[in-house]
Amino acid sequence: MIKQLTTDQLDALKELVNVGVGKSAGMLNEMIEFRIRLQVPNIKLLTMSELQTELGARLGEDQLASVQLAFSGSFAGTAQLVFPTESAATLVAVLTGEEPGSPDLDALKIGTLTEVGNIVINGVMGSISNMLTQPLHYEVPAYIEVPVYIEEDINNLVSNKKTQQNMDILLAQARFNVEELQVQGDIILFFGVGSFETLLTAIEDVG
Amino acid sequence: MALIFITDDAAFTRRMIRKALQPGDNEHVILEAANGVECVNLLESHTPDCIFLDLLMPELDGYGVLQTIKDRQLDISVIVLSADIQDSARERCMALGAFAMLKKPPKGPEICEMIQTAIDKA
Numbered sequence: 456m457i458k459q460l461t462t463d464q465l466d467a468l469k470e471l472v473n474v475g476v477g478k479s480a481g482m483l484n485e486m487i488e489f490r491i492r493l494q495v496p497n498i499k500l501l502t503m504s505e506l507q508t509e510l511g512a513r514l515g516e517d518q519l520a521s522v523q524l525a526f527s528g529s530f531a532g533t534a535q536l537v538f539p540t541e542s543a544a545t546l547v548a549v550l551t552g553e554e555p556g557s558p559d560l561d562a563l564k565i566g567t568l569t570e571v572g573n574i575v576i577n578g579v580m581g582s583i584s585n586m587l588t589q590p591l592h593y594e595v596p597a598y599i600e601v602p603v604y605i606e607e608d609i610n611n612l613v614s615n616k617k618t619q620q621n622m623d624i625l626l627a628q629a630r631f632n633v634e635e636l637q638v639q640g641d642i643i644l645f646f647g648v649g650s651f652e653t654l655l656t657a658i659e660d661v662g
Numbered sequence: 663m664a665l666i667f668i669t670d671d672a673a674f675t676r677r678m679i680r681k682a683l684q685p686g687d688n689e690h691v692i693l694e695a696a697n698g699v700e701c702v703n704l705l706e707s708h709t710p711d712c713i714f715l716d717l718l719m720p721e722l723d724g725y726g727v728l729q730t731i732k733d734r735q736l737d738i739s740v741i742v743l744s745a746d747i748q749d750s751a752r753e754r755c756m757a758l759g760a761f762a763m764l765k766k767p768p769k770g771p772e773i774c775e776m777i778q779t780a781i782d783k784a
């Protein structure tokens with residue numbers, strides 16, 4: 456049985472994620488020098504299977520590139536930056552100055568996207584950590600690319616040692632667009648429900 | 663001319679720092695390390711004036727490098743350049759003897775200004 460979030464808790468979580476995503480959008484803007492448009496974050500408490508359905512619907516049938524950063528501390532989970540691979544390639548071309556489709560661009564892709572993900576995700580999580588005064592420990596970021604969406608691929612995106620099939624998860628998702636480049640992506644945070652209680656307590660403490 | 667280490671597992675960031683430090687001429691000698699272990703190995707044979715140091719790296723992270731420098735009582739200005747914007751990360755770095763902490767993405771003028779301050783201090 457999933458615990459329900461109160462309106463106040465949802466509002467606080469949304470604001471927390473909003474501020475964090477705003478900070479990370481600022482960092483991405485510094486890197487690419489194009490305006491980033493943000494959508495209001497989507498916050499939901501889900502089971503793992505609901506999460507898979509939700510992400511499948513939200514991310515569509517694109518081929519996806521994802522950078523994951525697992526975090527632990529008083530609350531634990533995984534934060535991800537997910538792009539359709541076409542958007543990812545455009546972003547790398549802008550950042551490196553290489554021509555789209557060139558062999559050099561392909562070689563630079565993983566390292567560049569991993570570092571972009573690292574910076575953007577740290578912007579979100581660091582902002583949340585600072586606001587709640589709850590220090591977090593990060594693992595080294597990982598890059599994952601999955602073919603056209605099928606359920607197993609979403610499993611690959613969301614599964615790691617911190618997220619298990621029978622676990623309830625708080626999904627916080629924010630979509631951003633770089634209109635001039637036709638680049639879009641999602642920042643997705645999963646909090647395991649065990650640590651999620653600590654997160655809510657920390658929010659109440661600062662609210 | 664100064665000897666500078668750039669320690670970061672992201673080649674993308676190493677390249678950005680190098681570009682900021684060497685805009686055309688070879689003002690500084692730069693050695694690169696892709697993780698903390700490589701950085702500590704470089705310290706066996708070189709004494710840099712300054713180290714640009716990432717925090718989150720495989721093998722040995724930035725905190726481990728700072729701890730090593732502190733334990734060996736090496737007089738090196740370490741500029742931590744990290745995406746980790748947590749206050750706790752900054753406090754830990756400063757307690758371990760970091761000279762300064764900059765946030766990623768690196769900005770050219772900020773890097774040049776910081777390196778000059780670090781070299782002047784040395």
